[in-house]
Each structure stands twice: as structure tokens, then as C-alpha cells.
Amino acid sequence: MRVQQHFRDSYAGSEGETVMHEYLVDAAFDGAGRLVAIDVDPRVLPWQACPGALAGAQGLVGVAISDIPMRVRSDLVSTSACTHLNSTLRALADAHSLARQV
16 A cells, blocks of 8 residues: 655744745555555755754654654654654555545
8 A cells, every 4th residue: 555645834924825844755565564664855944953854754664654753753743853754754644544435
């Protein structure tokens, strides 16, 4: 199963929309429901620490889809993590339920 996920947070000011964070995540799961590949494309990152968070996503390869939220909460916690990317990665666990609905 292949999943593509897009995250963007922004705000609307007098000058229009300003994007604060934006990620595109492309993930692949095997038949046993384990993450076998992940690619995170950072579109917009406002802080110096944000690019460092991308490496943490690779640490999830091999993890069962149902265990992703727990592993993100336990493993991606340092100052090199990005809460916005972490939220996006935790949401990958919903892909299994969504795939069954299709």
C-alpha cells in the first residue's frame, strides 16, 4: 500500500496567506503492514531545527503501521524534532483504516 500525505499550516493576514510549515510525505507499507519506505519533502520550514527532523522519519522504516504513533511519541522528541512533522507521521496510522474503506 502506498500513501501520500500533505500537511500545511498557515495563517491569513492582511497581506494574504502565509505558510508556516508544509510537508509532503510519501510512504509505502508491505502486506504485513510495516513501513518499508518513507520520503519527506519539506516544502516550507520556518525554523533552523525543522530540517533536522527529516532524519527521524527514516527511523520509522520497519515499524508496524499500528505502532507508528507510539514510536513517534517515544523516539522523535529531541530539539531536532518538529511537532508538525510528528503529527503528520502519526496520522500515517490512519491509512490502514482508510484503505479498508476503499
